[in-house]
Amino acid sequence: MPIFDHRNHPPLEPVDGRESRRFVNKEAGAASLTVGELVMHHGSALRLHTHPTDEAIILMEGNVQMIVGNESHDAAPGDTLLAPPGTPHKLVNESGDDARMYTIFPTDSPTTEYVD
Numbered sequence: 001m002p003i004f005d006h007r008n009h010p011p012l013e014p015v016d017g018r019e020s021r022r023f024v025n026k027e028a029g030a031a032s033l034t035v036g037e038l039v040m041h042h043g044s045a046l047r048l049h050t051h052p053t054d055e056a057i058i059l060m061e062g063n064v065q066m067i068v069g070n071e072s073h074d075a076a077p078g079d080t081l082l083a084p085p086g087t088p089h090k091l092v093n094e095s096g097d098d099a100r101m102y103t104i105f106p107t108d109s110p111t112t113e114y115v116d
Contacts, residue, residue, distance in 0.1 A: 062099030
């Protein structure tokens, strides 16, 4: 079983006010799992989108607005978003601080379809 030292993984890659990286995936030897880290800076948002698999997002630091289907929640550290397959969801960070979270997909090749 591989042990991952996250300090040795590539740095977060910046895109549109957020940074992300995946540290458990096919390239790391996972057969059906992807785990990543996402940092959203103040004022950034993820577009409304869906996935063909479940997605769980665990908020570790900061605050974001989590929108899943018709539900909206002002999330704090310890909150988890669960988006079932095909369910539109997005995140918005208007908190004034960065928000750090982990993303989890039960597949080695997550795909995204944008709704907006």
